[in-house]
Each structure stands twice: as C-alpha cells, then as structure tokens.
Amino acid sequence: MLVFIGLGLHGEGMSLQGMQAAKGADALYAELYTSLVPELDLKELERKIGKPIQVVDRKTVEEQPDEILKAAKTNKVAFLVPGDPMVATTHVDLRLRAAKTGIETKVVHAASIASAAAGLAGLQNYKFGRTATVPFPDNPSQTPYEVLVENRGQEIHTLLLLDIRAEEGRAMTANEAIEIMLELEKKLQKNVFTQNTLAVVVARAGSDDALVKADKVEMLQKLNFGSQPHVLIVPGKLHFMEIEALRVFAGAPEDVVK
Numbered sequence: 361m362l363v364f365i366g367l368g369l370h371g372e373g374m375s376l377q378g379m380q381a382a383k384g385a386d387a388l389y390a391e392l393y394t395s396l397v398p399e400l401d402l403k404e405l406e407r408k409i410g411k412p413i414q415v416v417d418r419k420t421v422e423e424q425p426d427e428i429l430k431a432a433k434t435n436k437v438a439f440l441v442p443g444d445p446m447v448a449t450t451h452v453d454l455r456l457r458a459a460k461t462g463i464e465t466k467v468v469h470a471a472s473i474a475s476a477a478a479g480l481a482g483l484q485n486y487k488f489g490r491t492a493t494v495p496f497p498d499n500p501s502q503t504p505y506e507v508l509v510e511n512r513g514q515e516i517h518t519l520l521l522l523d524i525r526a527e528e529g530r531a532m533t534a535n536e537a538i539e540i541m542l543e544l545e546k547k548l549q550k551n552v553f554t555q556n557t558l559a560v561v562v563a564r565a566g567s568d569d570a571l572v573k574a575d576k577v578e579m580l581q582k583l584n585f586g587s588q589p590h591v592l593i594v595p596g597k598l599h600f601m602e603i604e605a606l607r608v609f610a611g612a613p614e615d616v617v618k
Contacts, residue, residue: 361432361435361436361437361463361464361465361466362428362429362432362437362439362454362455362458362463362464362465362466363381363385363436363437363438363439363465363466363467363468364439364441364445364446364451364455364465364466364467364468365378365381365382365438365439365440365441365445365468365470366378366441366442366443366444366445366468366469366470366471366472367390367397367400367440367441367442367443367470368397368442368443368444368470368471368566369397369398369442369443369470369471369472369473369476369565369566369567370397370398370399370400370566370567371397371398371399371400371401371404371405372399373397373470373471373566374405374440374470375468375469375470377468378468378470379408379409381438381466381468382409382411382438382440383409383410383411384436385411385435385436385437385438386431386435386436386437387411387414387431387435387436387437387438388409388411388412388413388414388437388438388439388440389413389414389415389416389428389437389438389439389440390402390413390414390415390416390439390440390441391415391416391417391418391421391439391440391441391442392415392442392526393417393418393524393526393527394441394442394443394448394450394451394524395442395443395448395473395524395589396442396524396526396531396588396589397442398564398566398567398587398589399567402415413440416428417527418450418527421450421454422450422453422454425454425457428454429457429458429461429463432458432463433461433462433463439451439454443470443471443472443473444469444470444471444472444474445467445468445469445470446467447472447473447474455467471566473519473521473562473565473589473591474491474519476562476565476566477519477562477565477591477593478517478519478593480562480565480570480572480609481560481562481572481574481593481605481606481609481610482601482602482604482605482606482608482609482610483517483560483593483595483602483605483606484599484601484602487516487517487596487599488511488516488517488518488519489507489510489511489514489516489517489518489596490507490510490511490518491507491518491519491520491521492504492507492508492518492520492521493520493521493522493523494520494521494522494523494532494537494540494541494592495523496523496525496530496532496536497540499523502544502547502548504520504540504541504544505541505544505545505548505550505552505553508520508541508552508553508594509548509550509552511594511596512552512594512596514596515596515597516596516597517593517594517595517596518593518594518596519591519592519593520537520541520591520592520593520594521591522534522536522537522588522589522590522591522592524588524589531588531589531590532588532590533585533588533590534561534563534580534585534590534591534592535580535581535583535585537590537592538559538577538580538581538592539581541553541592542554542555542577552594553577553594554577555576555577555578556576556577556578557576557577557594558574558575558576558594558595558612558616558617559574559575559576559577559580559592559593559594559595560572560573560574560592560593560594560595560606560610560612561573561574561580561583561585561590561591561592561593562590562591562592562593563585563586563587563588563589563590564586564587564588564589564590565589565591569586571585571586572609572610572611573585573610573611574606574610574611574612574616574617575611575612575613575616576616598617603617603618
C-alpha cells in the first residue's frame, strides 16, 4: 500500500490521522521540492513518528520511483508531501503509477495553499479560476499572464503560485513575481496587471506570523513581506463582503478596493 500524507502548510501541519498513518507504515519517504513547509524539523518529525524518513528528490519521484513502488508492493509505505497530497500533479502521477501496477493507494489530506490563501484574504473560494505558477526569469513563460487574462475576462480571482527550486535553496518572493508580471504586461499589453491593479500578497500561510496585504501593485512593490513562501492573488469582481474582508484582514485602502 502507498499512503500519501499531507504535511500541511507548517511544520506542525500534519493531521492526527496523518500521524497515525505514518506511525503504522513500514517505510517513510518525503519530498520537499514542490513547496516550502516553514519550521518543518525532520528530525523532530522522525522522533514523533518513531521511524526514519527518507527524503527523495524530483528525479526520484517523477522519473525513477521504482524504489518507492517496489517497497509499496509488499509493505505499507507512507509518502509525505507538502500541503495537500493531490494538489500537485506529480503526486497524482505517482498515485496513477502505483494503481496501474496493482498497488492500493490512500490519501490523508491536509491544509492546502489553494484554500488557505483565499481564506486568509477573505475571498470566496468558489470565485477563483485557473491557478498558474510564475516561473523564474531564466525559464520564462507567458502562461501566468495568459491565465490572468482568461480569469479577468470572467471577472474571477486568480491565484498565482511562485516558483520554488528546493535543490538550489531558492524560493521566489512576491516582489520578484510582481516584476515578472509587470514585464509580461509591458510585452503583451492586455491591461490586466499594471501598477494600478489591486493585488494581494499572502506570506507564510498556516504559520503564526502569516501576513496578508492588499493594495495597488505599485505600493506592494515597495514592501518587504518577510521569509517565503509567498503567493500572489489578483482579485476579479469583488462582492461587498470581500471588499470588507480585504480592508479588515489585508489592510486594503478603501479607495483601492472600491
């Protein structure tokens, strides 16, 4: 059996159900490249579970998962992942590989940035469109801008995830993402991400020092949001309750949200 267990958004974000499943496993693997988990202490987690955890890299999970699948053929294997297990497509792929070889799978859910960012900002989750990732400039892509154009055309919100390169110890900041999106605006000129656009930065969702700030892009550019992970939200048409929430929870100036 292969059990996917979410670590949530914080070092103490694993659920009680996830902890019990991990304790009952014969072997434990973890990937930590799809997202950052602030204050995650692997040694302490191993102590709580009572078993060693083997951290695997992107190549092992996405190209050479034979070791994990072989172990899951005859034993109960726990696979620990940041956030909620099936949000990242790479985990869906691994689950499909397991199922196709006759391995039973199970998912133990945890908090996800997909819902947490909206909740912290006070935005209605069902009003979000497609999500996109803003990649680092050395791997340029127009996709996040094109997704924003599509969502803005429907007057719905856009969640932009920011690139992470765990192997290099790099995680994009909201400031870097804003610069990239402004460059795409300059190039594609659809008027969806300008200096006057209302945007929301969510930093360290799930942590005690989580930060949420909403303002015009030109104002957000000047701020320091602290340590990563960060995400960026570009709201669509706002309900009156969302306007109030952005004022109260994200410090949005009243003239900006109206």
